[in-house]
Amino acid sequence: MVQKSRGERKQGVKLRFFESRDGFELRFGSHLVLRHVSDCPAVVIARGAPSIEMYRGNYRIDDSPEGIIRCADWRADGADMLLLDAGEPTVRLGIEGRALRVEALRSGYDRITTRFFAEPGEAVWGGGEQMSYLMLAGRRFPMWTSEPGVGRDKSTELTRIMDAEGMAGGDYWNSNYPQPTFLTSRWIAVHLDDFGYSVLDFSDPATHRVDYWGTQARFEFFAADGPAELVGRLSTRFGRQPALPDWAIGGAIVGLKSGASSFERLERFLDAGAVVGGLWCEDWAGVRETSFGRRLFWDWVRGARSEQRYPDLRTRIAALEERGIRFLAYVNPYLAVDGTLFEQAKADGHFCLRQDSDEVYLVDFGEFYCGVLDFTRAATRDWFAEHILGREMLDNGIAGWMADFGEYLPTDVRLADGSDPMEAHNRWPVLWAEVNARAVASRGKTGEALFFMRAGFSGVQAHCPLLWAGDQSVDFTRHDGIGTVLTGALSAGLVGNAYSHSDCGGYTSLHGNVRTEELMQRWCELAAFAPVMRSHEGNRPDDNLQYDSTAELLACFARWSRVHAHLAPYVRHLCDEAQETGLPAQRPLFLHYPDDPTLFTVQDQYLYGADLLVAPVVEQGIERRSVVLPGKGPWRHCWTGEEFAPGVHQIPAPIGMPPVFFRPDSGFAPLFGRLAEIWKQ
Structure with missing residues (x-):
């Protein structure tokens, strides 16, 4: 049964539906993750009308959805199942452990929009490897692996030239490695467990919207007491890499x-x-x-x-x-068509084929053609x-x-x-x-x-x-x-x-x-x-x-x-730590200092492990830059030995002396202290 009392906010890790005054809520332990009301339904479905163009790994993907249905009414169908109605059962929501499955029940409907709850001012990160923005709030991010583009900024001449030459200019969201997973400053994470085309849309501060091209979508939920633990849980979910070799x-x-x-x-x-x-x-x-x-x-x-x-x-x-x-x-x-392996691979059936024949599908990679191996x-x-x-x-x-x-x-x-x-x-x-x-x-x-x-x-x-x-x-x-x-x-x-x-x-x-x-x-x-x-x-x-x-x-x-x-x-x-905890070697400042919201958007400096702070110079002609030193206690400048209190400092940064600091109380402080000697050689 759907719970009637919103007062029963038990701590835990279960997903549960709760009836509210004008709709229902989905909670993950004590976290509100989805809210449905009649004038703002949690799920919308439609029939897709896609337009897809590819040229040398660059894609133009558009959609003109039709027959949009916003499901206002709902009813329970067991303890872990809800049906959203629009005159007849239209969408099924089902709890599967720590996951929510959203299924469109109408024939021909293959677009699902799910709106997750967002608190005012909630920070959002993730999306795989994003090259332009660490903080995702305020923008939308299509999840489609592609060439990232050259220039990636529609206001620049280089991007305009590359767009004209073959859709190759890119934009802020283009990525070789997207991933439909997002983390928020409530220290929860949501992962869309599907490979199809999707969009993470955080342009509306009132909701975390996920658009998915398919008839059903499965969302996994994670929660922790802080970001380091949350990142560790995601690492456990997706798999950890072996330690890097000594060489x-x-x-x-x-x-x-x-x-x-x-x-x-x-x-x-x-x-x-x-x-x-x-x-x-x-x-x-x-x-x-x-x-x-x-x-x-x-x-x-x-x-x-x-x-x-x-x-x-x-x-x-x-x-x-x-x-x-x-x-x-x-x-x-x-494999290039003019290489020695091509004919062997073709004979043995290793290539993707054309849809209209048994011919090998060839891709233009820029003045030469290749077959795509069918993995x-x-x-x-x-x-x-x-x-x-x-x-x-x-x-x-x-x-x-x-x-x-x-x-x-x-x-x-x-x-x-x-x-x-x-x-x-x-x-x-x-x-x-x-x-x-x-x-x-x-x-x-x-x-x-x-x-x-x-x-x-x-x-x-x-x-x-x-x-x-x-x-x-x-x-x-x-x-x-x-x-x-x-x-x-x-x-x-x-x-x-x-x-x-x-x-x-x-x-x-x-x-x-x-x-x-x-x-x-x-x-x-x-x-x-x-x-x-x-x-x-x-x-x-x-x-x-x-x-x-x-x-x-x-x-x-x-x-x-x-x-x-x-x-x-x-x-x-750091390799040993990654194996044990799942923490990456290079870390946003907020990963170790989550109580300071001013760190949520910092992306031009990072913690290298917990004990080194690196603020590289990534702007042309700069010989001094602002550096945020977080937490309590001093940070020591690697090259001069000078100690700085936490806060924002203007640090000299001539070529050859990037701002790098370490914790004097680190167990690796003797190693860091010898960096200046190595640097001077």
Whole structure:
């Protein structure tokens, strides 16, 4: 039966319906999570009329819903079931433990809007990896994995140019890794446990609205006494990553893609005093020159093309490993039509097909076409994990790789398991992560070999050991530059991703937008205080500065690689903490200081664990910045030793001296205290 008394607000974790004076409420323990009244129904359904356009991983998705039904009347159908009526049963609400299932009962109705209760001024975070805004309140966020766009700001000329060239400009909400999970300052979380297209809409301060494309939606609820505990529960729900290997946290990963000469260039980094844990050569399988820049040849085998670019690679990999340096490569879930693997994969049925024929569905990736591997097919997952990742890569000594893409599954393919590609699209990066994790596990190298991904969705946490922030522009712009790295790491960490990092130096260089020395230096300062420090030459390496372009940049990279390596014992502690509690390495300030609402929107600085506070400079031409030091007791400046009381301070921040502070009472204070010595070398 639906409870009659609202006074029975028992503490606990059960979902229960309560009758109210003019409707009903759903409570999760003592938390009100949904309220239905006749003039503001909790659930609205409609028939969708979608319009979907895709071009090179960029999507334009619109809908014109018809036959909208707002269900005002309701009746109980047992203790844990309600029926909403509009002349006949229209929507069923059912409690399933800590979850609520919302089902549209009218034939042809496949749009469900659910309005959750919001308190005035309630803060909201989550949404997966959000690059522009840590705080979600006041905006709407479509949940659809895609290219994030170049520029991501409709007011900028670069974004307008990219939109005109192929819908590629993006917007604040575009993300490689969205996730329909949100947390609020009441320390509750709601997760939509479905893969279909959805929108988290927080534009109305009176409600947390979720729009879902489907006939039923399942929402899971979580509650805790504070944000750290809540994040831990979400981490338990989605899966925890293995601890990072020593080689990945004990030195920088140098990204070079100039063929065999990459090995000689690496020696210059070592001679400059850099601490190096890995050499990453994404061009190991060959290159392809396009108008976008230097792309890779998507054919993941050691053949004539790769042998020409990297002769005797296995021997050179072994020689590096004897020096304590691992070799990393690159792979993605597509095969170029002009590669050696394409015909084999086609013959064995590994590709997605066209809906109107048995022909392979080909995707234009920018002046070359590829087949999309059908990971709904178990045999395809097994083949790629064993023959490509296992035999071609791991068995040849490759210790890690960028597992790129995963966002490009078209919505009009035919899949082996018969699933709807609109639902499979967001599931794709999770399947892609599972294939990579399976390959690593098959060689007994979980926790030792390391792959990293940009694409994701709910559940990727259980398979992907490390995120990377994607393809930032090589600049300081608000929505696509260096600062988005911080927002991405903090937002993703709240939904169970313990480790994130970025392309040190940035990636996307188009229409005259090139790296500056200032950007390169500031990115080093930021990357040193991430679990993994890895450089990238970008999409147009010949047009841009590289870290070995000048003696000054080489010295900069070497200095911050030493700082990064010095922190390895602390990062190992953070890995242990992530395993035990689910807390991410990089944390929003409010995670440890939840009683201060002024911290809820801070996204340009972070806690690195509980004991370090990092405030990188992510604006051009800045040599002083405002820093918030939270809590009680002093914070000590890493480079000067000066102590500061909690509060807001204007801190000098010239190039080479980013504001970084530590707790003097930390057990790692002696380690932090030696940072200045390392920094001065």
